[in-house]
Amino acid sequence: MLTALLNERFGYTSFRPGQKEVIEDVIKGHDVFAMLPTGSGKSICYLLAGYCREGLVVIVSPLLSLMDDQVQNIRMHGETRVAALNSFLSKEEWYEVLDHLEQIKFLLLSPEMLQSHIVQQKLRNRGVGLFTVDEAHCVSQWGYEFRPDYLKLKNIRQYLGHPPCLALTATADPQVRADIIEKLGMEKGVQHVYSVDRPNISLCVEEFQGTLQKQERMVELALKLKGPGIIYFSSREWTETATTLLQEQTPLRVAFYHGGMSGNERRLIQMQFLNDELDIVCCTNAFGMGINKPNVRYVIHFHYPKHLNAYLQEIGRAGRDGLPSIALLLYTPEDHAFPMFFIEKEFPTEAQLSAVIDEYTFKRERDVVQLAIEKGCSESAARFLKEQLQTFGDNEEKKTIMQKLQELITERKRIKLNEHKKFLQWLQASGCRREGLLRLFGEYLNHEVHECCDHCQVHLQPYFTGSVTTTQRNESQANASWLSRLEMLLSEKVGRGVNAEKS
């Protein structure tokens, strides 16, 4: 019966591993903790379970930039009763949503929004049938993306009449898992933990003496590897530089993608990539979330991320169709400094901290984020300060706040640096890469993986291809005049026909 519903609503004929089990338990009214590997369609879980339960489905999501994509994706499945509540909305839009809750089935919310009493009240009146916590690892302070607001979710769920809770994450080690379950108050619930392993993705790491050699290797790989592919960089500037380089030295269709582009422009790149109009996207970590492209054949890391969780998420965008794919991490010794640099930037310095606290305590009405940025904080440091300062009472002494925050920062940095250390150790270890990765998530590799990793055995040859077809396509497109472009858009007979993305 569930499979029929899946087909009717989403057009899929079968479930991916884990989905059905999770959905069934949620429908029964259990609290469910689910760790499903990247690309396994976590959203299907709350959508389908939601259809089988009375009342509103609340989805707490920490990623504001992702919320829009999520709403779009749900709309694409023909479901119009969906809305998002976040700080991007104007007051009118905000009330527009809250006053029409009866007409909404799926509501995406940032954790900050859930703190509002009006929101809580309106939700309680509407009746919540399912309380979903997406990216649930944010609950854990052992996690790399801890969000203090997530700690309050337990009480809010209580206030909403204790609807069943579905906590979803792609990657959480055993310590973080236990923490999530405790902090969300779902000890009596069911756990569905699936391996983070993606056996169809080969893992390769290559070390280079300098950036120039690494660049040359990137171009070589781009030329040889069968696409489409994603290449990750640590900065916006790098994505643009690399795009120009690849455009000059290869016949491939390459574009960049980063958080500095407008939403509209980012959407265009996403759609081009989904439509196979691009061979490579050079991007920062802003790219990928919410993008479900089945045939990505490789992911290259030109710079590696801050922690292995992010690494797993990013390489997990390859091979969602189950076909052989490859993840290549390229690094130079200097690259190890990058993550540390970014971790430092995520928090205010001592001087910034005291400058912000000085003005903050006297002028409560000021926006902390703006104040912190004026004092030289990075955006993430500013957001950190805003979240933290809210937790102090009015009569707390400045000295105490300063001291407590400094302790907290030291602790958060220690956790993050430790995560980075694990990454370094993994890069430099000599054993099987897959085994090492799984061990960090409390798993054992108990089956043989074909073309596993560069330490076991990987033949790059099968991933290579000639790029003739792309070149030809590239040229034929370059010559299109406005008239043939218009025909491609609006004539029934012209155009590239069926969308590649049907499943």
Next chain:
Amino acid sequence: MNYTEFLYLYLLDKFKGERSIFAIYHLLKGKRTAQTIQDGFLYQVHPFFNVYPTLDRQSFEASISELQKCGYINGEGSKAVRLSHKGELAIEAMNDRYTLPNGLDGWFSGERAECFWMRLSLLVQTLSHLIKHEKRFIPIINDTVTLRWLKRFFRKIALDRNELSDNLFLELKTLFETLPAIEADLLTYKLSGNGVTGLTMAQLMARFAIEESELYLLFYSGLHKIYQKVSDQPAMFTLLKKLLPALQGTTLTQSTSKTKQLLDKGYSLTKIAQYRGLKETTIQDHIVEIAFHDRYFPLQPFVTEEARQAISGALKKIPSRRLSVIKEALGNDVDYFQIRLVLTKEGSS
């Protein structure tokens, strides 16, 4: 000299050294302040209003200091910068190499043309999918107002999807044939459909090998032209005319809107001032603002035909655009209000 610097030089020339360089910056970015709007009319540069919205201050300042370094412009810092003799020669020489597109109408058409474009983009994308029997796609336009508009559009229209897309194709073809090829290319490459996605500005720059400033100018020139054409000849574009936004924009400030309502009912300026308990000069400001927004706004109730001709003549004779200089030349028969009003009509024929 690159295109961007040429554009700045052209605009600096228009401003006659009577404004700071940031008048150009605000104009191109479409800053809605009384100063920017009035300057637009005074110096006849209002077609450039908001035609380069992504311009950033840093690169703007860098171009200006490049022009300064090359000796094309004189003037200290950012104030009252004007062209040097060398600059005047340069702009002459560059006229062969660079041209400013002729369709820009930023002030009058800009906002409504933008709305027209969003509707067009969404309609093209939707039809492109529907004729191929694709129902699921991610809308290129994320804005709920436009999405709602499309729903209403489909509810009211009697044609089926194939007729619609055929008609749309023909009307767009007719329109694009009147444009320079490059403008038509840019517009069509920005549209998305089934299997063909529009390009980003960065991609268009690379594909057509043009600078960002020129790209924006050409794009908006093309867009403003097709918007104008559809507005002027709705009988020829029976489908596209349905995409035109209602004429009544919401761009007027609230207080000005109230004045306009009373004006439309036939109240005189003095009556309105009394009725609203405001100074007459305030109502005058409102009327100038209304005239700025409506190129067909009649001036007769406020300026006699004689005075109008006198002001027009003076504006042609006097090189300066300082209101005080113009007023002085005209004597006591006209006031600042009348000069400002006549300005709104200059060069917009």
